[in-house]
Amino acid sequence: MDRRALLGRAGGAATLAAGAATIAAPAIAQTAQPTLRWRLTSSYPKSLDCIYGAGEVFARVVSELTDDRFQIRVFAAGEIAPPLQALDAVQTGSVECCHTTSFLYTGKNEAFGFATGLPFGLNTRQQNAWMYEGGGIELMNEVHRKFNVYGMPLGATGAQMGGWFRKAMGPASDLNGLKMRIGGLAGQVLSRLGGVPQQLGAADLYPGLERGTIDAAEWLGPYDDEKLGFVRVAPFYHYPAWWEGGASTYFYVNLDQWNALPKSYQAAIRAGCAEATHWMVARYDIRNPDSLRRLVAQGAKLTPFSRDMLDTCLRTWLDIEKELVARNPDFAKVHESWSKHRDDMRIWHRVAELPFDNYVAQASARR
């Protein structure tokens, strides 16, 4: 590095005020940090370069921050652990960390759902707010501790599409008998309305729709959905996904491994997660529009869910939410914080955020 440039501008056009920057002699005795080689198991296939890629961005940032001393190698779904069992691999310690969707684990404890997003819940902004400043990360880690992991958000998708259907959906009664890939707690809504929820990884969705072993599948949004090819086998493309207002994906690390890390490596993990979250949301927002155009050109029948569908699913979900609060103390504890901030932020966003968004959306549609 150029010591002169650090002390003052080359060429002397300006000089730093005395004492503004000082460089000590390279500190030979500085704390030596360990060299670590970790593995991260992703729940996503390599072909989905946004959601899988967020894990790689995370690992790159951690490596840059530590001068390559802390290196985390990312493995795609199935390489070292099955996509729906990433958490289990981290819990037992067979892999140090993972990048996954927490709602995959609501079968272990429904409270995992909050870390992805609940049906008719928070949007991406609100989820981040609750996580970072509303106590969400800490509350979730009280639950995670029971599974010997420590976690934080790593990535988010934004609001999603409602998925691909072999037949057009009208009223909520059309869900009766529907076999649909739908993740997490939203599956309980589908069940209660007579449907059959399926929990499948990304790679199993296209063959299922093609063979008709499932009637519908929700994955994410246009950019991923285009790669997965759903338009060819289930052309009815409904929106919006009511099952989360914007799914967060999550980083879990084995709790013992986390506790043993030097503080600066813990800071590098937090920073890597923060940067990867910005990156993933941004990349989907930049890439979804062109994919959406192409999907429509390829025959996707873009249709909003009916009002009856949304109202019926909302009512059904609110019943389930209440039952979970009554039945699961972990869910109830997190819900108390989450629902207060949900209600507060909705009021605030109705004043400033939504009127701005709706005005410019309407004005640009008029032009």
Next chain:
Amino acid sequence: MDRRALLGRAGGAATLAAGAATIAAPAIAQTAQPTLRWRLTSSYPKSLDCIYGAGEVFARVVSELTDDRFQIRVFAAGEIAPPLQALDAVQTGSVECCHTTSFLYTGKNEAFGFATGLPFGLNTRQQNAWMYEGGGIELMNEVHRKFNVYGMPLGATGAQMGGWFRKAMGPASDLNGLKMRIGGLAGQVLSRLGGVPQQLGAADLYPGLERGTIDAAEWLGPYDDEKLGFVRVAPFYHYPAWWEGGASTYFYVNLDQWNALPKSYQAAIRAGCAEATHWMVARYDIRNPDSLRRLVAQGAKLTPFSRDMLDTCLRTWLDIEKELVARNPDFAKVHESWSKHRDDMRIWHRVAELPFDNYVAQASARR
């Protein structure tokens, strides 16, 4: 640190797969990184703990990531540089870096406006997307290079309130003769509609409104506005701020200083900015609702801007936008990328994001 815990779980309940994690002996010969002490001048007063605090969060993260070797001391507005001249101090090298609002510098080059947000432009999500994955950071740095600085987003406010007025605003003709603190390019809209824009720091707003030397002031949103006491002297609280869909605040570093940093310190700055941005948006979203309630209880007259006000300001702004594209090649170059992504993201957000937000907003208002 606990070497044993890093190698395998204490108690032997689980062991890491062979080769999953390895620790080399502490690397005595590892690259020694320099000890740096920098100063950051903030454009914000210490009392505004979200916007000023984002600079402190940034500095804390950089310090944690570098084991305290890279320390950045944050100075409030006016302590080492005036709030509206933070960029100048960094440009000349009298201070290494700053946290400021880029629209304060549109008098030097209108293209600075893009780094905060243009009137009727992007919301917070869209601004981040354009910055991180739409080429915004790189395009802006082509402009910034002419001022001998390198920059990136450090914080964002979310959509803002339209400010505090001594008299209620009806049609756009009410702007005629209005002396208003309003930042950046939005001031040109006000001028063209017969008003008198003023560029003032936060500390000068309350006395100006109290003495009547200004008739109105926009600052940010309920949490800051409550601290600044505007409700007592200008109770009409209009919304939304049409002058930006969500202002980003910016980090600038002297270009020579930036180029001379070791790669891991550059990475620490990027990571610090990313974490502070999540933090600032989250903190405002969590704190604004209670402040809004208190302000209304204290007599704030919460009123949306009229349709005529928004439509007239939009038309006026689009004329100015066109003129700037024709007149300023830097503005034109950035605008080409920005406007493409603006239009694309608006289409996409009209499909998934806004229908979700509007549905839950309406449904929760019904209950």
